[in-house]
Amino acid sequence: MxxxxxxxxxxxxxxxxxxxxxxxxxxxxxxxxxxxxxxxxYRDHIARAKIDPDFVAQWQTERLRAMLGAASxxxxxxxxxKRLGLSDRxxxxxxxxxxxxxxxxxxxxxxxxxxAFISVPAEDLDVVSTGGSSGxxx
Numbered sequence: 001m002x003x004x005x006x007x008x009x010x011x012x013x014x015x016x017x018x019x020x021x022x023x024x025x026x027x028x029x030x031x032x033x034x035x036x037x038x039x040x041x042y043r044d045h046i047a048r049a050k051i052d053p054d055f056v057a058q059w060q061t062e063r064l065r066a067m068l069g070a071a072s073x074x075x076x077x078x079x080x081x082k083r084l085g086l087s088d089r090x091x092x093x094x095x096x097x098x099x100x101x102x103x104x105x106x107x108x109x110x111x112x113x114x115x116a117f118i119s120v121p122a123e124d125l126d127v128v129s130t131g132g133s134s135g136x137x138x
Contacts, residue, residue: 076116
């Protein structure tokens with residue numbers, strides 16, 4: 001993790017009064033340092049999207065394919081894709097219009113076997129719980 005990311009993380013975890021105390025100094029930093037590389041990339045994407053409508057479709061398709069690639073490394077989606085007859089090649093050529101082929105994931109599926117959706121080693125995970133709108137934790 002870079003030094004700037006460590007500092008951003010420390011800032012976010014500070015109590016409110018401490019953040020308010022140092023925020024004027026942070027305001028003097030250039031935007032790219034304040035918000036990080038991801039913010040700058042998305043800002044550039046938004047500017048380009050206003051000029052080039054085809055860019056949006058291309059970017060969405062690339063992100064969808066990356067997401068499906070990550071999903072295919074989980075037990076749930078690996079089994080689902082196999083059941084649907086979708087190969088790795090199919091996933092690499094997937095388009096937003098093809099999403100109709102995939103079933104909608106339900107909360108019940110997540111609750112039944114949450115470990116089926118994990119694609120990284122357990123020691124790399126942060127445990128978080130939510131009550132959700134139904135009041136039943138995921």
